[in-house]
Amino acid sequence: MGKGEGKGGARAPSPWYRRGWGRAPSPGYNRGRGRRRPAGGGSEPAPGPSERGRAGRSRAGAGAMAGPGFVRTLEKRDGSALRLEQRGAGGVGCVVWDAALVLAKFLESRAAALRRRAVLELGAGPGAVGIMAATLGADVTVTDLEELQDLLNVNIEKNKHLVTGSVQAKVLKWGEDVKEFLPAPDYILMADCIYYEESLAPLLKTLKDLSGPDTCIICCYEQRTMGKNPEIERKYLELLQVDFELEKVPLEKHDEEYRSEDIHILNIRRKKMAGYFFLLAYWGLSRIHKTVVYLA
Numbered sequence: 001m002g003k004g005e006g007k008g009g010a011r012a013p014s015p016w017y018r019r020g021w022g023r024a025p026s027p028g029y030n031r032g033r034g035r036r037r038p039a040g041g042g043s044e045p046a047p048g049p050s051e052r053g054r055a056g057r058s059r060a061g062a063g064a065m066a067g068p069g070f071v072r073t074l075e076k077r078d079g080s081a082l083r084l085e086q087r088g089a090g091g092v093g094c095v096v097w098d099a100a101l102v103l104a105k106f107l108e109s110r111a112a113a114l115r116r117r118a119v120l121e122l123g124a125g126p127g128a129v130g131i132m133a134a135t136l137g138a139d140v141t142v143t144d145l146e147e148l149q150d151l152l153n154v155n156i157e158k159n160k161h162l163v164t165g166s167v168q169a170k171v172l173k174w175g176e177d178v179k180e181f182l183p184a185p186d187y188i189l190m191a192d193c194i195y196y197e198e199s200l201a202p203l204l205k206t207l208k209d210l211s212g213p214d215t216c217i218i219c220c221y222e223q224r225t226m227g228k229n230p231e232i233e234r235k236y237l238e239l240l241q242v243d244f245e246l247e248k249v250p251l252e253k254h255d256e257e258y259r260s261e262d263i264h265i266l267n268i269r270r271k272k273m274a275g276y277f278f279l280l281a282y283w284g285l286s287r288i289h290k291t292v293v294y295l296a
Protein backbone atom coordinates (compact mmCIF):
# COMPACT_ATOMS: atom_id res chain seq x y z
CA MET A 1 0.00 0.00 0.00
CA GLY A 2 1.45 3.33 -1.01
CA LYS A 3 1.44 6.36 1.22
CA GLY A 4 -1.67 8.47 0.60
CA GLU A 5 -3.70 5.67 -0.91
CA GLY A 6 -7.20 5.22 0.33
CA LYS A 7 -7.89 8.88 1.13
CA GLY A 8 -11.21 10.58 0.55
CA GLY A 9 -13.60 8.36 2.44
CA ALA A 10 -12.13 5.07 1.30
CA ARG A 11 -9.16 5.12 3.64
CA ALA A 12 -7.38 1.83 3.97
CA PRO A 13 -7.76 0.24 7.39
CA SER A 14 -3.99 0.03 7.68
CA PRO A 15 -2.80 3.15 9.51
CA TRP A 16 0.45 5.03 8.97
CA TYR A 17 2.48 3.03 11.45
CA ARG A 18 1.72 -0.26 9.73
CA ARG A 19 2.67 0.81 6.26
CA GLY A 20 6.20 -0.46 6.48
CA TRP A 21 7.96 2.78 5.73
CA GLY A 22 10.87 3.43 8.01
CA ARG A 23 9.96 0.54 10.25
CA ALA A 24 9.71 -3.18 10.35
CA PRO A 25 7.10 -5.33 12.01
CA SER A 26 8.46 -6.51 15.32
CA PRO A 27 7.50 -9.56 17.33
CA GLY A 28 6.46 -7.18 20.11
CA TYR A 29 3.80 -5.64 17.94
CA ASN A 30 0.38 -7.21 18.02
CA ARG A 31 -0.72 -6.21 14.56
CA GLY A 32 -4.12 -7.82 14.73
CA ARG A 33 -5.27 -5.61 17.60
CA GLY A 34 -3.36 -2.53 16.60
CA ARG A 35 -1.55 -2.55 19.94
CA ARG A 36 2.13 -2.39 20.75
CA ARG A 37 3.40 -4.32 23.70
CA PRO A 38 5.77 -2.89 26.27
CA ALA A 39 9.42 -3.72 25.90
CA GLY A 40 9.19 -5.58 29.18
CA GLY A 41 8.63 -4.80 32.81
CA GLY A 42 6.21 -2.03 32.00
CA SER A 43 8.50 0.75 33.20
CA GLU A 44 9.46 1.83 29.72
CA PRO A 45 7.27 2.55 26.72
CA ALA A 46 6.76 -0.15 24.15
CA PRO A 47 9.08 0.04 21.18
CA GLY A 48 7.44 2.47 18.78
CA PRO A 49 7.62 2.32 15.02
CA SER A 50 10.69 4.46 15.02
CA GLU A 51 12.51 1.95 17.16
CA ARG A 52 11.27 -0.82 14.94
CA GLY A 53 12.64 1.20 12.06
CA ARG A 54 16.01 1.16 13.74
CA ALA A 55 15.95 -2.58 13.88
CA GLY A 56 14.51 -3.14 10.48
CA ARG A 57 14.25 -2.01 6.91
CA SER A 58 13.95 1.58 5.82
CA ARG A 59 12.12 3.40 3.11
CA ALA A 60 14.38 5.58 1.02
CA GLY A 61 15.00 8.70 3.03
CA ALA A 62 12.85 7.67 5.95
CA GLY A 63 15.04 5.50 8.08
CA ALA A 64 18.48 5.90 6.64
CA MET A 65 21.38 5.18 8.97
CA ALA A 66 23.50 8.26 9.60
CA GLY A 67 26.68 7.60 11.54
CA PRO A 68 25.94 6.26 14.99
CA GLY A 69 22.26 7.17 14.77
CA PHE A 70 19.59 7.14 12.09
CA VAL A 71 17.36 9.81 10.67
CA ARG A 72 13.59 9.90 10.85
CA THR A 73 11.83 11.97 8.21
CA LEU A 74 8.47 13.54 8.97
CA GLU A 75 6.75 15.06 5.99
CA LYS A 76 4.85 18.31 6.42
CA ARG A 77 1.74 19.35 4.56
CA ASP A 78 3.66 22.02 2.64
CA GLY A 79 5.90 19.34 1.12
CA SER A 80 8.94 20.07 3.28
CA ALA A 81 10.10 17.48 5.80
CA LEU A 82 11.56 17.48 9.29
CA ARG A 83 14.71 15.41 9.60
CA LEU A 84 15.12 14.03 13.07
CA GLU A 85 18.25 12.25 14.11
CA GLN A 86 17.80 9.41 16.56
CA ARG A 87 20.42 7.46 18.48
CA GLY A 88 21.07 3.74 18.21
CA ALA A 89 21.87 3.57 21.92
CA GLY A 90 20.72 5.44 24.99
CA GLY A 91 17.49 5.87 26.89
CA VAL A 92 13.91 6.03 25.64
CA GLY A 93 14.37 9.69 24.72
CA CYS A 94 16.78 8.87 21.89
CA VAL A 95 14.09 7.86 19.41
CA VAL A 96 10.92 9.44 18.05
CA TRP A 97 7.83 7.73 19.44
CA ASP A 98 4.46 7.25 17.75
CA ALA A 99 2.74 9.69 20.08
CA ALA A 100 5.21 12.39 18.99
CA LEU A 101 4.39 11.78 15.32
CA VAL A 102 0.65 11.95 16.05
CA LEU A 103 0.98 15.16 18.07
CA ALA A 104 3.37 16.84 15.63
CA LYS A 105 0.99 16.18 12.72
CA PHE A 106 -2.02 17.27 14.83
CA LEU A 107 -0.27 20.59 15.46
CA GLU A 108 -0.07 21.20 11.73
CA SER A 109 -3.85 21.50 11.64
CA ARG A 110 -3.62 24.11 14.46
CA ALA A 111 -0.84 26.14 12.87
CA ALA A 112 -2.65 29.49 13.05
CA ALA A 113 -3.15 29.14 16.81
CA LEU A 114 0.57 28.52 17.38
CA ARG A 115 2.01 31.45 15.44
CA ARG A 116 4.08 33.73 17.73
CA ARG A 117 2.90 31.82 20.80
CA ALA A 118 5.20 30.75 23.61
CA VAL A 119 5.44 26.95 23.60
CA LEU A 120 7.29 24.64 25.96
CA GLU A 121 7.74 20.95 25.31
CA LEU A 122 8.36 18.58 28.22
CA GLY A 123 10.27 15.31 27.77
CA ALA A 124 11.00 16.27 24.18
CA GLY A 125 13.40 13.39 23.38
CA PRO A 126 14.68 14.10 19.84
CA GLY A 127 12.32 17.10 19.67
CA ALA A 128 9.85 16.14 16.91
CA VAL A 129 6.87 17.94 18.47
CA GLY A 130 8.59 21.15 19.55
CA ILE A 131 10.56 21.51 16.34
CA MET A 132 7.37 21.01 14.33
CA ALA A 133 5.73 23.80 16.40
CA ALA A 134 8.70 26.08 15.66
CA THR A 135 8.29 25.46 11.93
CA LEU A 136 4.67 26.57 12.35
CA GLY A 137 5.75 29.94 13.75
CA ALA A 138 5.79 29.30 17.51
CA ASP A 139 8.54 30.42 19.88
CA VAL A 140 9.53 27.12 21.38
CA THR A 141 11.65 25.81 24.23
CA VAL A 142 12.20 22.07 23.94
CA THR A 143 13.17 20.56 27.28
CA ASP A 144 14.47 17.26 28.54
CA LEU A 145 17.17 15.83 30.79
CA GLU A 146 20.81 16.90 30.41
CA GLU A 147 21.71 13.78 28.40
CA LEU A 148 19.22 14.65 25.64
CA GLN A 149 20.54 18.18 25.05
CA ASP A 150 23.07 17.19 22.37
CA LEU A 151 20.48 15.31 20.35
CA LEU A 152 18.00 18.18 20.68
CA ASN A 153 20.60 20.66 19.49
CA VAL A 154 21.57 18.44 16.55
CA ASN A 155 17.92 18.29 15.48
CA ILE A 156 17.36 22.02 15.95
CA GLU A 157 20.37 22.62 13.70
CA LYS A 158 19.19 20.07 11.10
CA ASN A 159 15.80 21.76 10.79
CA LYS A 160 16.64 25.43 11.31
CA HIS A 161 15.94 26.26 7.64
CA LEU A 162 12.28 25.32 8.27
CA VAL A 163 11.83 27.28 11.50
CA THR A 164 9.66 30.36 11.15
CA GLY A 165 9.34 31.04 14.88
CA SER A 166 12.24 30.20 17.16
CA VAL A 167 13.50 27.15 19.04
CA GLN A 168 15.98 26.52 21.82
CA ALA A 169 16.81 23.48 23.97
CA LYS A 170 17.03 23.58 27.76
CA VAL A 171 17.32 21.20 30.67
CA LEU A 172 14.13 20.76 32.64
CA LYS A 173 13.90 17.87 35.05
CA TRP A 174 10.35 17.28 36.23
CA GLY A 175 9.68 18.28 39.80
CA GLU A 176 12.54 20.78 39.90
CA ASP A 177 12.50 24.57 39.89
CA VAL A 178 10.83 26.12 36.84
CA LYS A 179 11.43 29.84 37.51
CA GLU A 180 13.63 30.06 34.46
CA PHE A 181 10.65 29.04 32.27
CA LEU A 182 8.15 31.53 33.62
CA PRO A 183 5.94 33.42 32.83
CA ALA A 184 3.63 30.56 31.97
CA PRO A 185 3.80 29.63 28.29
CA ASP A 186 0.73 29.68 26.05
CA TYR A 187 1.16 25.99 25.30
CA ILE A 188 2.82 23.05 27.04
CA LEU A 189 3.27 20.02 24.80
CA MET A 190 4.01 16.47 25.89
CA ALA A 191 4.26 13.27 23.89
CA ASP A 192 4.64 9.86 25.49
CA CYS A 193 5.63 11.19 28.90
CA ILE A 194 3.36 8.97 31.02
CA TYR A 195 5.16 5.70 31.35
CA TYR A 196 6.78 5.23 34.71
CA GLU A 197 5.23 5.53 38.11
CA GLU A 198 7.97 7.45 39.92
CA SER A 199 7.64 10.32 37.45
CA LEU A 200 3.92 10.96 37.98
CA ALA A 201 4.21 13.24 41.02
CA PRO A 202 7.17 15.29 39.70
CA LEU A 203 5.55 15.62 36.27
CA LEU A 204 2.28 16.85 37.79
CA LYS A 205 4.19 19.31 39.98
CA THR A 206 5.93 20.70 36.91
CA LEU A 207 2.62 21.05 35.07
CA LYS A 208 1.15 22.94 38.04
CA ASP A 209 4.22 25.14 38.50
CA LEU A 210 4.47 25.97 34.81
CA SER A 211 0.87 26.52 33.79
CA GLY A 212 -1.18 29.66 34.17
CA PRO A 213 -4.95 30.10 33.83
CA ASP A 214 -4.64 30.50 30.05
CA THR A 215 -2.06 27.82 29.38
CA CYS A 216 -3.24 25.03 27.11
CA ILE A 217 -1.49 21.73 27.79
CA ILE A 218 -1.64 19.25 24.94
CA CYS A 219 -0.72 15.75 26.02
CA CYS A 220 -0.47 12.88 23.57
CA TYR A 221 0.02 9.37 24.90
CA GLU A 222 -0.14 5.82 23.74
CA GLN A 223 -2.52 3.57 25.62
CA ARG A 224 -0.58 0.47 26.60
CA THR A 225 -2.16 -2.71 27.80
CA MET A 226 0.67 -4.68 29.32
CA GLY A 227 2.26 -4.78 32.76
CA LYS A 228 1.77 -1.75 34.99
CA ASN A 229 0.98 0.59 32.11
CA PRO A 230 -2.85 0.65 32.46
CA GLU A 231 -2.48 1.34 36.20
CA ILE A 232 0.04 4.13 35.61
CA GLU A 233 -2.24 5.72 33.02
CA ARG A 234 -5.29 5.49 35.33
CA LYS A 235 -3.38 7.01 38.23
CA TYR A 236 -2.01 9.82 36.10
CA LEU A 237 -5.45 10.78 34.78
CA GLU A 238 -6.91 10.61 38.29
CA LEU A 239 -4.19 12.81 39.82
CA LEU A 240 -4.29 15.21 36.90
CA GLN A 241 -7.98 15.85 37.39
CA VAL A 242 -7.45 17.23 40.91
CA ASP A 243 -6.20 20.52 39.47
CA PHE A 244 -6.91 20.30 35.76
CA GLU A 245 -9.82 19.85 33.39
CA LEU A 246 -9.28 17.37 30.57
CA GLU A 247 -10.92 17.18 27.19
CA LYS A 248 -10.18 14.37 24.79
CA VAL A 249 -9.64 15.36 21.17
CA PRO A 250 -11.84 13.04 19.09
CA LEU A 251 -9.94 10.74 16.75
CA GLU A 252 -11.55 12.31 13.68
CA LYS A 253 -9.85 15.60 14.58
CA HIS A 254 -6.40 14.01 14.57
CA ASP A 255 -4.35 14.14 11.39
CA GLU A 256 -6.12 12.12 8.74
CA GLU A 257 -3.17 9.82 8.27
CA TYR A 258 -1.17 10.00 11.50
CA ARG A 259 -3.76 8.66 13.88
CA SER A 260 -4.39 5.46 15.73
CA GLU A 261 -7.13 4.30 18.07
CA ASP A 262 -4.66 3.62 20.86
CA ILE A 263 -2.99 7.03 20.72
CA HIS A 264 -4.91 9.77 22.53
CA ILE A 265 -4.64 13.55 22.56
CA LEU A 266 -5.88 15.49 25.59
CA ASN A 267 -6.43 19.23 25.90
CA ILE A 268 -5.74 20.11 29.51
CA ARG A 269 -6.39 23.37 31.37
CA ARG A 270 -6.15 24.45 34.97
CA LYS A 271 -9.45 24.27 36.81
CA LYS A 272 -10.99 27.68 37.16
CA MET A 273 -11.09 28.86 40.77
CA ALA A 274 -13.43 31.78 40.03
CA GLY A 275 -16.54 29.70 40.78
CA TYR A 276 -15.23 28.71 44.21
CA PHE A 277 -14.31 32.30 45.08
CA PHE A 278 -17.77 33.45 44.05
CA LEU A 279 -19.45 30.84 46.27
CA LEU A 280 -17.16 31.69 49.17
CA ALA A 281 -17.85 35.43 48.81
CA TYR A 282 -21.61 34.78 48.57
CA TRP A 283 -21.53 32.62 51.71
CA GLY A 284 -19.49 35.25 53.61
CA LEU A 285 -21.74 38.11 52.59
CA SER A 286 -24.92 36.24 53.54
CA ARG A 287 -23.42 35.53 57.01
CA ILE A 288 -22.60 39.22 57.46
CA HIS A 289 -26.09 40.16 56.31
CA LYS A 290 -27.71 37.74 58.80
CA THR A 291 -25.54 39.10 61.65
CA VAL A 292 -26.44 42.71 60.80
CA VAL A 293 -30.17 41.83 60.67
CA TYR A 294 -29.88 39.97 63.98
CA LEU A 295 -28.09 42.87 65.70
CA ALA A 296 -30.57 45.38 64.34
Ligand SMILES: C[S@@+](CC[C@H](N)C(=O)[O-])C[C@H]1O[C@@H](n2cnc3c(N)ncnc32)[C@H](O)[C@@H]1O
Pocket (backbone or CB within 6 Å): 045, 091, 092, 093, 094, 095, 096, 097, 098, 099, 100, 122, 123, 124, 125, 126, 127, 128, 143, 144, 145, 148, 172, 173, 174, 190, 191, 192, 193, 195, 199, 202
Ligand atom coordinates in the same frame (compact mmCIF):
# COMPACT_ATOMS: atom_id res chain seq x y z
C1 LIG B 1 9.17 7.97 25.81
S1 LIG B 1 10.25 9.33 25.69
C2 LIG B 1 9.31 10.43 24.65
C3 LIG B 1 10.23 11.32 23.86
C4 LIG B 1 9.50 12.23 22.88
N1 LIG B 1 8.53 13.06 23.55
C5 LIG B 1 8.78 11.41 21.84
O1 LIG B 1 7.60 11.09 22.04
O2 LIG B 1 9.39 11.08 20.82
C6 LIG B 1 10.04 10.14 27.30
C7 LIG B 1 10.92 11.35 27.49
O3 LIG B 1 10.71 11.87 28.80
C8 LIG B 1 11.97 12.25 29.33
N2 LIG B 1 11.94 12.19 30.79
C9 LIG B 1 11.73 11.10 31.56
N3 LIG B 1 11.79 11.41 32.86
C10 LIG B 1 12.04 12.74 32.91
C11 LIG B 1 12.21 13.67 33.99
N4 LIG B 1 12.16 13.26 35.27
N5 LIG B 1 12.42 14.95 33.70
C12 LIG B 1 12.48 15.36 32.40
N6 LIG B 1 12.33 14.54 31.34
C13 LIG B 1 12.13 13.25 31.60
C14 LIG B 1 12.93 11.22 28.75
O4 LIG B 1 14.27 11.67 28.81
C15 LIG B 1 12.39 11.04 27.37
O5 LIG B 1 12.98 11.93 26.46
